[in-house]
Amino acid sequence: MADTLDQSKRDSPGRNSWHSGREAIDKILPFIYEELRRIAHYRLRAEQTGHTLETTGLVHEAYLRLAASERLEFENRAHFLAIAAQAMRHILIDSALTRRTQKRGGGLQPLSLDAVPIIAETRSEDLLALDEALGRLAELNQRQARVVECRYFGGMNIEDTAVALDMSAATVKRDWTLARAWLNRELQN
């Protein structure tokens, strides 16, 4: 299914959306956010049913859903995933920051359904630390930081990352390994 969709989208006029950067992310944000909330809800309920399933592949599902609804205007799947990875980072960091603010504000605040937190409390500080370290890495090597963004926030494999960032798979692998070591050390300190 993914293959045929790719094929049909490949010829569609999508280049502009990919190159418009920020605009493309803004466009995709609500969809990714919706997916995240959907999965978060399912996860919560999972503890009750005692059944757990993998939630990886979320972004890919978002892609399939969007592709099916023909609201997709990206050059190809990999480019969509790369933008989605940025959107995912944006949303998760936003949510973690909100958590931090609420905590400092003291006490529990009433939450509306729309404000259901999507990040485990214990993980949100870790995530912020990672995000900051990733920002520092971007100053040293923009490309390596992009690779981490695709792989970690987008759940993309080496091949997809290579297509999206227009690099060879070998270079993606190398960048990922180096960036991982650097970030690991930053986070240990």
Add this chain to the structure above:
Amino acid sequence: MADRASEWQRLSDALALLIDLPASEQKARLDAIARGDAALRAELVSLLRAHDARSALDTPVLDVLLISQEKVEATLPAWSDEVIGARYHVLAAGVGGGMGVVVKALDDRLDRVVALKFLSSHLLENVVARERFRVEARAIASLDHPNVCAIYDMGDASDDRFFISMPYYHGETIAAKLARGPLAIDDVVSYALQAARGLAAAHARRIIHRDIKPANLIVTSDGVMKILDFGIAKLGGKAMTAPGFTPGTTSYMSPEQTRAEVVDPRTDIWSLGVVMYEMLTGVRPFRGADAREVSVAICEGELEAISALRRDVPGALERLVAAMLAKRAGERPATAKGVARELEGIE
């Protein structure tokens, strides 16, 4: 800033050279690169150490989505009273992802609570796959083994999603137990024995599970192990190998599975071996930064002895797990029944 960037570039190049070297050659190369520059050497050593360490980056970010229970109770409305297949009232939504979604429902007709599993439409898009699943579901339904999750019913929901209904178990998966660390030896033996018995019953009917992993093994509040999701992994075959679909659980695949070869029941024996290893030590035997590295470790990596990680494991149990994790299927215990017999001896 430009200085620091070029400095990192230099370190990157050196590090890339060093990382791929076997440990025995690393030191000499390190000396050659540093050429007496102690600061540079220390820098590279610390990066190599960071490379070898476990990293937060190895856990998919989606795992941060888990939030605590109480919060939800306060924030979510009661779930809809959607009716599926004219007899199931949805009580609570379950979990989404990989193979589908599970919801808790009330079976109107028999007045009992069931779990409904919906299979993702992209897994069942073609008639052949759907039919194959039906055939397999029937075979499992006829199994009637205490350690295999029963199948009550299957059908189509109004929106063309396919579902199966099964018992609603109160309990905890092995994955949830592992999240708290290694398990007691007695528990490991008991769970492994029950899983082996369930597998033996399935294998006797020529049903291979193909996706044995901690999340598919649930222990009910009575201590009874139930194997979930029989046959579903087979469906995944096509979709999961499509570009971009990285199955979340490479770690439990047998070497022959990672190579996409034809598998037989011994693939399940391997996967159960991985789960047993993890229950005993708290870590997976074959690890890597991504699915490909994990696959390489599975096919080529040497097994770290359980006794090196935990001391109170009986020798017979350690030997059994090591045998189950033989790279060549022919060198593993031939049947799940045989594994069960060994475990009975340890118990």
